[in-house]
Amino acid sequence: MTDLKTLRQLIKMMVDHDLTEVDVEGEDGKVRLRRGGKPVESGGGVPTVVLNPAAGAPPAAPAPAAGAAAPAGGGEAPVAEDPNLVTINSPMVGTYYASSSPDAPAYVKVGDTVTAETVICLIEAMKVFNEIKAEASGTVAEILVKNGEAVEFGQPIMKIRPN
Template identity: 40%
Template sequence: METREIQKLIDFIAQSGLDEVNIETTDLKIKVKRYGSAPAASPTSVPAAVTAAPTTAPPVPTTAVTHSAQTEPTAQAESGSSNLITIKSPMIGTFYRASSPDTPAFVSIGDEIKPGKVVCVIEAMKLFNEIESEISGKIVKVLVENATPVEFDQPLFIVEPA
């Protein structure tokens, strides 16, 4: 299931008025709970998590929607002879460097990252999506300001691979 399909599903659920929806296939488990605090089930391989939280700010997530092949945020290398890699946004939303205003940023310039390390959160339709690194390396540059809108496939970070 693609990120856009998940977003369409979330739109449908939001408009339907349902309080809870569980969907399970061989590759995917989704549990969306409109008002609750229990985390959802997750598949064995989790490259990115989509989480819902209250409508105020991006604090502690309350519902998780995960997909084993949801995003490709790190794929493209920079142009020319450079070996730098760009982590790109897998969706449209609002970019946050931390899970809440009073916590430190997930990553900063110079930080070492490994696959599975959360690098940022993107809010889309009141859902807070943790974006995880798919590569090992060192953060060279942060390309987006905190709490600003981002587009699908927009570069977020420049990483020097390890």
């Protein structure tokens, strides 16, 4: 079972990033945390903790896509909706980092050619830095998040123009 300190850190992360649900699996077990709503059937011995939102606080609206669409590469105009572009989505909740350290160059920038195995960014989740690969070959057309920005599971982070 996860210790109380870790649970408190998870709860703080949920509140700070306005998350409604977090599932964590590690060597010592699984934990599912959910704010508001009804408890989820945990099944399989997964502890479920339900947090009630602050009284009277309205649910937060998702961030508008236009605000997140600003490219991180230096002010290029957003790419027009092109049905041929491949969108790379965040595989987890965490913090997006364009490079391995603040003084290192970005893994990729708009115009770079990538393969499916090219590391395009890091996403930090619970103090673990996860390398995210392009999983598509082509040219980086647009970077949708800024360095240090929080990302949600499934959030679009980059668009690739296939070769």
